[in-house]
Amino acid sequence: MSPEKKITVKKQAYTVNDELADEIRFLMKEKKKLFFNIMGSVGAGKTLLLENLAQRLSKYHRIFVINGDIATTIDSDRIAQHGVKTVQINTGGGCHLNANLIHKELNKINLDNYDIFFAENVGNLICPAAWDIGAQLNVVVVSITEGEYVIKKHPIIFKNAEIAIINKCDLDGLGFDSDILVEDASKIKSSMKIIRTSAKTGTGVEELIAALGIKVPKGEEYA
Ligand SMILES: Nc1nc2c(ncn2[C@@H]2O[C@H](COP(=O)(O)OP(=O)(O)OP(=O)(O)O)[C@@H](O)[C@H]2O)c(=O)[nH]1
Ligand SMILES: [Mg+2]
Incomplete structure (x- = not known):
């Protein structure tokens, strides 16, 4: 294949994906569903x-989680233990993940049986940035154990996200000030909502729920 033809085919693949992603977003909005893309x-x-979100939210909302991974059903099995419906896509x-993979899974279920949809994208900070999956909000997760340069080195995924999570804050003390990660994220995108969490202790999870715009009963919301 000539280089020009290769570029055209690639452009067409992105166009088809983006159209399908828009269709998913439109459908979710029309049906008043929430759909979040968790990258990282x-x-x-x-x-x-x-798991934290499922544990806290399954009392109030019907949740469907799509897990993307190269192999195994480990992640979907872990999340399903918290009383929510999950499906694993092995890529x-x-x-x-891409819009076509999401569309296929959504076609297998009745959307009316759920309120909130999450997709856990395949773990890396490069490829998921380029593929719209039709979510209303993109969230990118890094952990402080990845070091002080992790956000600076991956600007594209942060440009394409609305929420940045800096996780594993319980492990602070790695020889650098984790404030640098907050500064880097806001330099890449000034409107970025940045949340420090520890998924191990639960710190920051209520703040995340509020940032996602998920309603919980009075008295249980993040102040
Ligand atoms: N100390 C600490 N450990 C954590 C935290 N969050 C996750 N871990 C641990 O880090 C490891 C990886 O966590 P996962 O939740 O599987 O990470 P993931 O991003 O889903 O990983 P992939 O799906 O493989 O990309 C597990 O051993 C978790 O228990 C945290 O906030 N603090
Ligand atoms: Mg995982």
Whole structure:
């Protein structure tokens, strides 16, 4: 294939994906559903944060979680233990979810049976940034154990997100000031909502629920 033809095919793939992503977003809005894309590095704590969210929210909302991974059903099994419906997509070698994979899973269920949808994207800070999956909000998770340069080195995924989570704050004391991660995220995008969490202790999870715009009964919301 000539280089020009290769570029055209790639452009077409993005266009088809973006159209389908818009369709998913439109449908979710029309049906008054929430759909969040949780992206982030390998091992940053995406699944443990989703376990926290499932545990807190399943009392009040019907939740459906789509987990993307190269192999295994470990993440969907972990989250399902908290009383929410989950499905695992194994991408084989694929390094990201895309609108087509999400659309196929949504087509298998009755959307009216759920209120809130989460997708846990494949763990890395590169490929998921380029593929719109039709979510209303993109969230990117990094952990302080990834070091002081992790946000600076991956600006694109932060540009494409509305919420940045700096996780594993219980492990502070790694020889650098974690404020630098907050500064880097806000330099990349001044409107970014930045939340420090520990998915291990639960710190910051209520703040995250509020930032996602998820309603909980009076007295249980983040002040
Ligand atoms: N100390 C501490 N450990 C955490 C925290 N969040 C996650 N972990 C641990 O970090 C490891 C990876 O967490 P996961 O939730 O599986 O991370 P992930 O981002 O879903 O990883 P992948 O799906 O493989 O990309 C597990 O051993 C978690 O228990 C945290 O806030 N603090
Ligand atoms: Mg995971």
